[in-house]
């Protein structure tokens with residue numbers, strides 16, 4: 001008798017169960033009051049059944065498990081808030097090296113801090129170590145999917161794809177295109193850049209959870225010939241994303257007008273080359289006009305609103321409500337290292353403050369929706385990420401409601417006030433306190449495709 005050469009994995013080994021208080025969204029809560037907001041789905045003390053990296057069922061914890069699940073260990077997060085993993089729609093991997101750099105606005109900041117740091121990624125060892133560090137940092141902040149800028153070097157995109165693919169993590173990235181107005185060691189040329197992009201598309205686009213993005217740094221660092229090449233790539237390869245920056249800073253906007261005198265606007269520089277489509281992710285968009293917003297709406301493109309970056313670099317106040325009124329998709333992004341934290345909670349709080357300065361109140365519902373289902377919908381990935389729903393990938397996070405004496409005290413008061421409020425209002429108060437006082441220190445566990453990839457050490 002011959003021995004089998006391979007052993008099949010028992011089904012239970014690919015299964016997992018997570019138990020906790022589930023919150024996700026079924027629709028955009030908009031800018032309605034906390035009480036009136038639609039789309040909030042709160043399922044206290046439920047279990048999520050996971051098989052082969054996907055959610056297969058969600059049910060109340062006191063409902064009997066389906067046959068065959070009794071032996072699966074329950075990852076018990078009772079009393080914790082379980083959310084879909086966050087989606088950061090604009091973040092720079094190499095800029096962990098320059099986060100929290102003092103004293104400059106965008107163009108100066110790029111030259112003084114960012115470009116020197118990015119030049120180091122020519123070294124494959126730096127690119128690979130940087131990608132690993134970055135992805136682990138995302139998980140440690142509760143982010144499970146991201147749209148990422150690496151550097152101009154092909155190896156920096158390759159390293160990100162490899163690291164994300166090894167973890168079965170959703171990643172959208174592509175080598176940065178920049179062939180002018182940048183220092184030596186950070187410029188490509190049109191032909192080589194096109195070959196690098198084609199190689200990366202062939203190797204990675206659609207492989208597992210990887211997707212390629214045509215990645216134009218911003219209009220000033222690409223010649224018209226390179227922008228035309230980028231447009232051709234978008235046209236020729238269905239399903240690729242496009243990411244860039246637009247209308248972030250007033251000096252930048254003036255510079256673009258000088259460099260592209262025939263374009264109607266900054267956005268038009270991209271639009272006329274075919275770069276703006278439903279898979280376009282444009283960071284910032286603070287200084288757009290109504291025609292630009294109409295173009296974004298018509299194309300189904302999205303603005304990646306980057307609140308901590310906009311405040312830190314002194315770029316300006318994005319009018320989210322106006323964008324929403326005019327039908328533009330808006331997602332939330334950290335934009336580290338212009339942004340000051342990978343934590344989407346910190347960025348939600350900064351977004352709240354930016355809207356407050358303009359007379360709008362951002363609910364915790366709207367903020368959380370935007371960082372989960374909203375981003376998934378804007379990216380065209382809502383059948384994969386953004387909700388705790390059978391069929392979606394099991395990208396989840398579990399959060400402590402409070403950390404530290406002040407937050408614990410405030411959370412206890414919010415809970416005590418429940419009796420005098422409707423259930424949705426009461427939950428919103430608690431959640432808003434969590435969003436405002438919390439950060440990555442509140443995170444207990446991050447799961448990517450059903451596997452716990454981050455686990456906080458127990459507080460002592």
Ligand code: GUN
Pocket residue numbers: 092106110114217218245248309335338
């Ligand atoms: N515009 C062009 N490059 C960058 C960058 O790296 N960060 C930000 N915030 N804006 C940019």
Ligand code: ZN
Pocket residue numbers: 090091092245283335338
């Ligand atoms: Zn950016």
